[in-house]
Amino acid sequence: MDHPDGETVKRRRTSNRASVTIRDVARHAGVSVATVSRALRGSDLVHPATRERVDAAIEALRFTPSQLGRSLAERRHAANGIVFPDLSGPFYAEVVLGYEEVAARLGRSVLILSTHNRESADEMVLDLAGRVDGLAVFGRTVHDVVVAEIVERGVPVVLMARTEVRGADSVRTENVSAAQSVVEHLVTHGHRRMAFLGDPVDSTDVAERWAGFRAAVDRAGLPAPDQPVTAGFKEDDGARAAVDLRAGGLPDVVVCANDELALGLMEALEDHGVRVPDDVAVTGWDDVMAARYAGLTTVRQPMRDMGARAARMLDARISGDSSEPRHDVLTTQLVVRRSCGLHPKEAHR
Amino acid sequence: MDHPDGETVKRRRTSNRASVTIRDVARHAGVSVATVSRALRGSDLVHPATRERVDAAIEALRFTPSQLGRSLAERRHAANGIVFPDLSGPFYAEVVLGYEEVAARLGRSVLILSTHNRESADEMVLDLAGRVDGLAVFGRTVHDVVVAEIVERGVPVVLMARTEVRGADSVRTENVSAAQSVVEHLVTHGHRRMAFLGDPVDSTDVAERWAGFRAAVDRAGLPAPDQPVTAGFKEDDGARAAVDLRAGGLPDVVVCANDELALGLMEALEDHGVRVPDDVAVTGWDDVMAARYAGLTTVRQPMRDMGARAARMLDARISGDSSEPRHDVLTTQLVVRRSCGLHPKEAHR
DNA sequence: TTGAAAGCGGTACCAA
DNA sequence: TTGGTACCGCTTTCAA
Numbered sequence: 117m118d119h120p121d122g123e124t125v126k127r128r129r130t131s132n133r134a135s136v137t138i139r140d141v142a143r144h145a146g147v148s149v150a151t152v153s154r155a156l157r158g159s160d161l162v163h164p165a166t167r168e169r170v171d172a173a174i175e176a177l178r179f180t181p182s183q184l185g186r187s188l189a190e191r192r193h194a195a196n197g198i199v200f201p202d203l204s205g206p207f208y209a210e211v212v213l214g215y216e217e218v219a220a221r222l223g224r225s226v227l228i229l230s231t232h233n234r235e236s237a238d239e240m241v242l243d244l245a246g247r248v249d250g251l252a253v254f255g256r257t258v259h260d261v262v263v264a265e266i267v268e269r270g271v272p273v274v275l276m277a278r279t280e281v282r283g284a285d286s287v288r289t290e291n292v293s294a295a296q297s298v299v300e301h302l303v304t305h306g307h308r309r310m311a312f313l314g315d316p317v318d319s320t321d322v323a324e325r326w327a328g329f330r331a332a333v334d335r336a337g338l339p340a341p342d343q344p345v346t347a348g349f350k351e352d353d354g355a356r357a358a359v360d361l362r363a364g365g366l367p368d369v370v371v372c373a374n375d376e377l378a379l380g381l382m383e384a385l386e387d388h389g390v391r392v393p394d395d396v397a398v399t400g401w402d403d404v405m406a407a408r409y410a411g412l413t414t415v416r417q418p419m420r421d422m423g424a425r426a427a428r429m430l431d432a433r434i435s436g437d438s439s440e441p442r443h444d445v446l447t448t449q450l451v452v453r454r455s456c457g458l459h460p461k462e463a464h465r
Numbered sequence: 466m467d468h469p470d471g472e473t474v475k476r477r478r479t480s481n482r483a484s485v486t487i488r489d490v491a492r493h494a495g496v497s498v499a500t501v502s503r504a505l506r507g508s509d510l511v512h513p514a515t516r517e518r519v520d521a522a523i524e525a526l527r528f529t530p531s532q533l534g535r536s537l538a539e540r541r542h543a544a545n546g547i548v549f550p551d552l553s554g555p556f557y558a559e560v561v562l563g564y565e566e567v568a569a570r571l572g573r574s575v576l577i578l579s580t581h582n583r584e585s586a587d588e589m590v591l592d593l594a595g596r597v598d599g600l601a602v603f604g605r606t607v608h609d610v611v612v613a614e615i616v617e618r619g620v621p622v623v624l625m626a627r628t629e630v631r632g633a634d635s636v637r638t639e640n641v642s643a644a645q646s647v648v649e650h651l652v653t654h655g656h657r658r659m660a661f662l663g664d665p666v667d668s669t670d671v672a673e674r675w676a677g678f679r680a681a682v683d684r685a686g687l688p689a690p691d692q693p694v695t696a697g698f699k700e701d702d703g704a705r706a707a708v709d710l711r712a713g714g715l716p717d718v719v720v721c722a723n724d725e726l727a728l729g730l731m732e733a734l735e736d737h738g739v740r741v742p743d744d745v746a747v748t749g750w751d752d753v754m755a756a757r758y759a760g761l762t763t764v765r766q767p768m769r770d771m772g773a774r775a776a777r778m779l780d781a782r783i784s785g786d787s788s789e790p791r792h793d794v795l796t797t798q799l800v801v802r803r804s805c806g807l808h809p810k811e812a813h814r
Numbered sequence: 815t816t817g818a819a820a821g822c823g824g825t826a827c828c829a830a
Numbered sequence: 831t832t833g834g835t836a837c838c839g840c841t842t843t844c845a846a
Contacts, residue, residue, distance in 0.1 A: 138841095500832060
């Protein structure tokens with residue numbers, strides 16, 4: 117009975133919660149693991165009767181195949197990653213939403229990572245890259261060399277709202293002509309002294325918006341400021357900027373790099389008795405939900421679409437597409453509301 | 466030279482992007498894989514000189530350990546999952562943010578899954594459960610039996626904003642007494658006919674808010690409606706409800722199950738010439754960013770904290786804590802703004 | 815149609 | 831301190 121072969125002795129080293137494995141199923145069904153595996157994958161090289169026994173065993177043992185074992189054998193994770201600077205704010209959530217939706221439909225799980233501009237960001241992203249089949253990276257979350265390193269490892273990368281990196285696809289939204297639309301619209305209100313709020317160093321997007329703004333102001337024959345009024349991305353930053361702007365003499369209009377900034381600015385100005393748009397006009401960027409209720413004129417970006425598109429590009433690469441990198445640019449749209457000023461004909465109604 | 470041992474012949478079956486393995490490193494450094502592994506883990510059973518050689522080999526080969534191989538051997542994923550009904554709206558993003566931040570700090574990756582109340586939700590969640598060491602589940606995304614099944618498999622689960630399930634921890638926010646605060650405050654404005662907008666069937670939260678609302682109205686000696694005015698969760702649903710409410714004769718105040726609903730309602734009412742709060746008062750729930758700009762009175766919930774707490778509970782379980790399930794209840798806070806009505810003394814200023 | 819066995823890339827036990 | 835090697839759980843030849 118207790119013949120000295122390994123079988124009787126073999127025992128799990130770590131037998132915590134002893135999960136059911138494919139071997140248990142094989143034994144229970146009286147077949148080999150190869151057959152169970154085939155049955156699992158729906159191969160048609162399994163005799164119906166055999167399949168039935170296997171199915172019964174799976175059912176009886178409540179077996180679930182281990183993703184880990186499967187992934188290791190198949191050499192694929194069936195998972196994609198997405199990296200953000202910060203998940204807060206109404207803005208990024210939309211991108212993730214679009215990304216997750218498409219990825220899920222394509223049968224891939226989604227790993228998210230928010231870098232919070234931590235020092236360890238590069239390291240964390242590299243680690244993440246080791247857990248996925250493809251990676252979407254938003255903005256200036258990691259250094260170019262890290263992106264390059266990941267690409268070189270053979271993990272497809274798609275960049276979102278970020279300057280291109282050799283070997284990686286990218287998706288971004290149009291900024292320059294949008295800035296021009298904003299300026300042109302402001303000109304119709306009769307505004308002449310225009311300021312720009314935001315830090316071009318923070319992101320490619322802001323840099324492009326500032327450049328587009330300057331060029332458009334120039335082209336309109338108006339005095340363009342040499343420098344933007346630098347600020348971060350949050351409502352608080354906007355509120356702080358209100359102080360500087362009032363100290364420096366208010367312009368006719370402040371074009372802000374994003375909505376949160378614009379909203380914080382508007383609120384702070386009004387708290388100080390400065391009326392928007394009567395005394396100063398303000399515009400934002402992104403068209404977050406709050407913008408509508410605050411009556412903020414802004415530029416709408418198709419964030420959800422950006423995420424969805426990134427997921428699709430990644431899927432193509434993972435599926436073996438090795439054509440030249442693509443660089444998509446999504447169009448944006450000016451959304452006019454109260455904050456940019458009343459048109460003369462409306463002024464008195 | 467070409468002695469017939471396996472070594473010379475052995476070759477990767479699938480040699481796509483031939484990744485560097487620990488065996489390559491061992492060979493390069495002239496040591497065993499065991500030693501490389503030790504060096505990798507920072508074990509102090511490695512001679513400094515040996516370690517140096519290993520490090521050099523790692524450097525030279527640009528070796529990165531495979532997460533998959535490691536996870537399989539260690540029998541842990543070093544990743545947690547979080548399941549949502551829908552990532553849209555400003556609300557869930559905060560929860561994910563709090564969750565991700567803590568999980569990342571604890572060295573765990575985060576997998577997200579949005580169920581969009583798809584039919585396949587149960588299946589997707591089960592699959593996800595096979596890829597993580599612990600799972601946070603928000604609201605009514607999956608059936609109780611599925612949660613139970615996951616728990617039984619030995620994967621710790623923490624429920625968020627959902628009724629308890631045997632064997633799982635939970636975190637939720639306080640609803641009943643918050644509803645009471647809302648009603649009590651509304652009474653000070655002199656409002657008497659109160660309606661509730663939202664569907665208790667949709668979520669535990671709404672059910673509790675409705676119950677708390679009814680009880681409080683009763684207690685105040687006011688006429689409590691038998692039924693809520695049912696509606697979904699989005700601005701559109703609120704806008705649609707405006708029609709029903711106007712048709713049925715406007716109450717003094719509409720207590721809404723969340724902010725988006727309230728905002729949509731307010732906007733639609735005002736479009737029809739109904740003034741808020743003069744003609745009808747409106748309150749929301751969540752305190753999303755837009756609520757501030759719309760002047761919406763609402764109940765603030767610590768969403769980020771909820772996510773963070775869920776991540777910590779999960780970590781404790783994964784680390785072996787086997788005490789009785791915990792059920793945390795986070796306190797909420799009434800945020801009074803314009804939409805609930807003007808106090809008599811303010812009415813004429 | 816089926817089974818045996820060699821991986822996939824690590825970890826860790828046991829001996830040396 | 832080190833090395834040999836048996837796993838972790840699954841997939842996929844190759845032969846039968």
